[in-house]
Amino acid sequence: xxxxxxxxxxxxxxxxxxxxxxxxxxxxxxxxxxxxxxTASILFLLLAAxxxxxxxxxxxxxxxxxxxxxALNKIRQNHD
Amino acid sequence: xxxxxxxxGLLAGVGVIFFQLFQAYQVPTILSNKLAVYYxxxxxxxxxxxxxxxxIVVTYRGFDTLGEVTILFLTAAIISFVLKLKKEDRVPDRxxxxxxxxxxxxxxxxxxxxxxxxxxxxxxxxLTPGGGFxxxxxxxxxxxxxxxxxxxxxxxxxxxxxxxxxxxxxFVVVGVLGLILAGGFLDxxxxxLGTFGTLISAGALPLIYxxxxxxxxxxxxxxxxxxxxxxxxxxx
Amino acid sequence: xxxxIIITGFLLVLIGLWxxxxxKNLFKIILGFxxxxxxxxxxxxxxxxxxxxxxxxxxxISQKDALKSIVDPIxxxxxxxxxxxxxxxxALMLVYAIKLFQDKKSLDxxxxxxxxx
Numbered sequence: 001x002x003x004x005x006x007x008x009x010x011x012x013x014x015x016x017x018x019x020x021x022x023x024x025x026x027x028x029x030x031x032x033x034x035x036x037x038x039t040a041s042i043l044f045l046l047l048a049a050x051x052x053x054x055x056x057x058x059x060x061x062x063x064x065x066x067x068x069x070x071a072l073n074k075i076r077q078n079h080d
Numbered sequence: 081x082x083x084x085x086x087x088x089g090l091l092a093g094v095g096v097i098f099f100q101l102f103q104a105y106q107v108p109t110i111l112s113n114k115l116a117v118y119y120x121x122x123x124x125x126x127x128x129x130x131x132x133x134x135x136i137v138v139t140y141r142g143f144d145t146l147g148e149v150t151i152l153f154l155t156a157a158i159i160s161f162v163l164k165l166k167k168e169d170r171v172p173d174r175x176x177x178x179x180x181x182x183x184x185x186x187x188x189x190x191x192x193x194x195x196x197x198x199x200x201x202x203x204x205x206x207l208t209p210g211g212g213f214x215x216x217x218x219x220x221x222x223x224x225x226x227x228x229x230x231x232x233x234x235x236x237x238x239x240x241x242x243x244x245x246x247x248x249x250x251f252v253v254v255g256v257l258g259l260i261l262a263g264g265f266l267d268x269x270x271x272x273l274g275t276f277g278t279l280i281s282a283g284a285l286p287l288i289y290x291x292x293x294x295x296x297x298x299x300x301x302x303x304x305x306x307x308x309x310x311x312x313x314x315x316x
Numbered sequence: 317x318x319x320x321i322i323i324t325g326f327l328l329v330l331i332g333l334w335x336x337x338x339x340k341n342l343f344k345i346i347l348g349f350x351x352x353x354x355x356x357x358x359x360x361x362x363x364x365x366x367x368x369x370x371x372x373x374x375x376x377i378s379q380k381d382a383l384k385s386i387v388d389p390i391x392x393x394x395x396x397x398x399x400x401x402x403x404x405x406x407a408l409m410l411v412y413a414i415k416l417f418q419d420k421k422s423l424d425x426x427x428x429x430x431x432x433x
Contacts, residue, residue: 006317010324017328017351021335026343033347036328040354043321048371048387049361050209051133054201055399056357058217063300064350064406066224070307071410072343075417087337091330098326107318109367111383116390120383124374132372132386136393148397155404159411209373213400277375296400303407 006046013039030068037061128273128282129206137211138288142255142266149251149295153244156299160306176231187229194222202293206282212289216296223301227308235305240298247295254288318365325362328355342413342423346406353402357395364388 016035023029037060044053111117119132119140127135137145202215227233258267266288274281328351335348365387372389374382417423 003317006320010320013324014327017331020347020351021331021344029344029347033350036351036354040358043358044361047321047361047365049392050371052361052392052395054209054214055396058214059399059403060354062221063217064403067307067407067410071414074414091334094333095330102322105322107365107367111366111388113388116388117383119389120386124379124382130374132389133392136389137396141393144397148400151401152404155408159407162411162415213396
């Protein structure tokens with residue numbers, strides 16, 4: 001049962017990683033990298049590491065995605 | 081075309097190295113690493129904290145934590161140096177669409193709760209999973225919600241600099257006090273160890289985590305405030 | 317289960333490396349660095365897993381049989397530091413990308429020829 005959950009999450013993270021590299025729009029790529037961080041956080045919980053799961057969920061999936069979007073906004077503003 | 085073949089060849093080489101590493105890996109059934117056995121048997125008695133990962137990060141490996149806090153400080157300083165706007169470069173604001181009323185009125189209710197959860201996480205760092213870095217990141221996301229609900233707000237530079245330098249000095253002073261009064265740098269035994277499992281226990285460990293949590297929260301809020309300024313610069 | 321997770325970590329490292337080497341947009345290269353970082357952290361935490369044991373927090377487990385029921389706590393302490401430093405490096409790379417765009421007005425890596433000789 002837990003092996004099935006782990007297998008589904010690993011498949012989701014690999015699909016998210018390929019979507020990050022191959023997407024045509026940059027916004028979809030940034031959201032897919034947030035998805036990879038989120039599934040990595042649940043995998044840390046399955047590996048009996050709750051401290052690391054908290055850190056990865058708040059820093060990797062929250063703050064990194066927001067900083068990417070702010071930088072993209074700065075570039076789009078100066079473009080037009 | 082040549083470039084793609086070289087890239088695929090390189091990745092295949094790295095893949096072969098990873099495959100050989102994977103074949104030498106076996107999940108153990110008992111804990112057999114000597115250092116981990118020492119930590120499992122003696123850390124709870126020597127440090128007095130219930131969370132073993134916190135005890136390792138702050139006391140046994142406290143010097144690495146000092147290096148990490150220094151790297152975060154350097155990052156925040158370099159970002160606000162590179163993205164500096166001089167006063168004569170600011171052009172007047174382009175008109176910004178108003179945020180919806182749902183966001184502004186609900187953020188006034190939720191932001192104090194987020195700050196409370198962040199402070200709870202780093203005060204109880206020695207009893208439950210959590211600690212200074214997680215609590216600091218939650219506080220920075222509370223500041224982010226305030227920035228999103230009110231785009232004209234600027235993160236006040238003086239307040240953030242004051243909190244950050246005070247926490248940094250506090251962290252180093254507690255470390256040096258451990259050097260003078262107890263076993264070594266960042267040793268937490270110069271305050272009494274207390275009863276195992278209560279809030280005021282484990283010596284100076286909650287004090288160190290309070291300083292780290294405030295410092296990391298202030299630095300991440302500074303980074304967010306610098307990147308999110310919406311004024312145009314003069315295209316030079 | 318730990319075997320599946322360590323293979324996923326290695327595959328994430330390979331996908332991140334491929335993204336760094338083959339993309340032309342500067343933002344996609346920085347996204348490749350982020351995925352590479354996440355993959356390495358997954359591999360490091362799954363090396364410390366012991367079959368059937370639980371998290372290293374002593375609230376239900378008593379102090380006396382801590383040795384028989386926890387996983388290895390050392391890789392978790394190292395990965396905690398590594399995640400925070402990964403955020404710092406990503407933020408610095410993005411700020412340099414913003415400054416490069418303001419200077420050269422383009423995000424394509426082939427246009428930055430200043431250091432070629």
